[in-house]
Each structure stands twice: as structure tokens, then as C-alpha cells.
Amino acid sequence: MALAIFKALKGYPATIRFLDPPLHEFLPHEDAAQQGLAKKMGVPVEKIKQRVKELHEFNPMLGFRGCHLGIVYSEISEMQARAVFEAAAEVQRQNYKVKPEVMIPLVGFKKELDLQVEVVHLVAKEVKAEKKVKLNYLIGTMIEVPRGAHTANEIAETAEFFSFGTNDLTQTCLDMRRDDSGLFLLGYTELEIVKTNPFASIDQTGVGQLMKIAVEKGRSTRPDIKLGICGEHGDPNSVKFCHKLGLTYVSCSPFRVPVARLPGGKTVTVPVSRTPHWAQSAHWKRPFKASRSAPPSWKPTSPMPTSGARNSKPKSALLLSMRSVTKICAAVRAKSRKSSTSPRTKPPAKSRPNRLTRTRRRTQERNTEHTPSDRNSR
DSSP states (O other): OHHHHHHHHTTSEEEEEOOOSOGGGGSOOSHHHHHHHHHHHTSOHHHHHHHHHHTOOSSGGGSSOTHHHHHHSHHHHHHHHHHHHHHHHHHHHTTOOOEEEEEEOSOOSHHHHHHHHHHHHHHHHHHHHHHTOOOOOEEEEEEOSHHHHHTHHHHTTTOSEEEEEHHHHHHHHHTOOTTTGGGTHHHHHHTTSOSSOTTTSOOTTTHHHHHHHHHHHHHHHOTTOEEEEESOOOOHHHHHHHHHHTOSOOOOOGGGHHHHHHHHHHHOEEEEOSSHHHHHHOOOSSOOOOOSSOOTTOOOSSOOOOSSTTTTSOEEEESSOHHHHHHHHHHHHHHHHHHOSSOOOOOOOOOOOOHHHHHHHHHHHHHHHSOHHHHHHO
């Protein structure tokens, strides 16, 4: 799986999250499955049943999952790290650029991340020695529990990037489980307790404030930290809010990419010159709206060309390419035409007179311009 991911991305960063589901999802609960596992392991089936009973949890979503599982059973984290780095080494040998980013889930304490990072670095060192390759990778964490957001300044000492897991962050912040919220969420919407589904659009006044705290505290420790969001976030309001916080990226499923890019293009604008050389290589500390004069903090990494009056005047342009916007708008129009129930009729074309008709009309106009007396006088 990792081999195919690295090849398909062609050098783009590949963020791989370590195991996040609860432990009970990996255990066999049916008799046939337990007997098959016992046969493979060469142990009595009663021992398998006893172990499954011991690992039973009453609230698995807040129990033995994420980094909790990797800390208690470090061999699980070692196995995942080895799979990632061996795949990266193999693809790198095939002349592909690889940028793996290992993401540790459910971190609420800095010590939790430190222990997992130590395991990942140890495995990476072993793979480098075995495969005789150099590996360039990052290690970060998911901010998906309130304590992780409030202690982001401490966690950023170890983490090289943050990715907000808003599903779990919403569950732990609002005390709502996503799978069960449908039982009462409709009533909450009718009573105007919530305006929209908080699992579809970010709750900006609650969950959003935790994200803001994490962004500010994380950047206070590591100013260049990479910030993003994982999950399904094609909602325009969520995209605009993430831009307001200064996140690097958002994520969504492929079919919602056009919906997510349009509000991004409307929100994120930068001044560019007619000459794209310096504009393409310029670094911005934070995205900002385009204006005729750039803000004081704007400094391109390469000098701006000054020769010629045309190059000295920047123009406002969307960061999202106009060609992409045109394609998206064309697709939306085509879809709306197909979904329309009433057939659209073209307006009748205006008949254009032929050459003979135009000649006769001019002759009549010339004859009416002169009276009979005028003709006799000629």
C-alpha cells in the first residue's frame, strides 16, 4: 500500500497516520474467527476467548486506541514505522522522490509524543543502515483532544507539524459521538441549539476556538510549523475559517475538491506581477487579500524586476489559477443544465437580409429622398 502511495504522489508529501481505531476492532469476536486464530497461533481457543474478554472496553472511542496503544505495545508502532520506511527506501531506489510524514494520533501529553517519536527514529535509523539509503521524513501529531490544543506549545517542541482531527476534537469538545448524534441532532437544529451539523461544518465558536489556541501556541514555539486539517472539509464556511486561522491546507474527498477550491480561490488572493519570475518564487508569511500596495511584511525572496513601467505595477490575481476556476464553473454549469427538468429553448435567430433585398431597400430609400420636382430640376 505505501509503495503505491509514494509512487502515485511523485514527490509530494505523504502523511501516514498510525493506527487510530480502538483495539476491539482488531479482535475476533465470532467463534469461527476465534477458532481460526487459535489454530494459526497453536493455542487453545479458550485462551483466545479469555484474552478478548480481558480487552473488552465499555467506551472504546475514549479508551485503548491511538498513541495509547502504541505506548503500551511499542511493537505495533515499530511495525508501522518499518513498513513506512522500507517502502520509502524501495521507491527511492526506483528514482522516485519520497517525502513521508509520520503522524501520531490522539496525543494529549508531550511525553506521549516523545515516546512514540523515539520509536520512529530508532526504526528509521535501522532501515537506513539496512537499505543504505538516506531518508527525509517528518514526524507530527494530530490535535484531536482538548488537552492537546491547550498544551500545543509544549507538543510543538517535538512535533514538526500539526493536523487537526476535527471529528474526535468535536466529539471530545461537545460530548457528542458522531455515530450516535443523528438521534438528537435534528431536534437540536430545530431548537436552534446548533445551526448546522458540527461534524459537517466546524463549530467555530467552540471547536474553532480550540483550534485557534493550538495554532497560536504551536507557532509561539515553532514559527514555521506546518498546520493542516484532516477529514472531510469541503464545506465553504470551514475552508474560509481554516484560511482565517492561517492553516496550510484542508482535506476533503475527491468529489468535493471543486467545492472546496472555489471558496479558497475567493478568499486567498496575492499580488503578482505581469512577469511571473519573482511572483512564483516569493514566500509569504501569511496569505492576505490582494491590494494595490503590498503590506509592509511582504518581502519576496528574489528581487522584483524594476525594468519597464509595466512590470513595476502589480496586479491583483487569484492564487487559484483562472484556468482551474473556468473548468470548475463550466462543469457546474453543465451539471445544472443536465439536472434541469424544463428544456431550454434557444431564442429565435434574427433573419439577415440577403444581398438582393438590401439592394432593393437602398433603391427605395433613394427614390423617396427626392420629390418629383427635384428630379425635373435635374
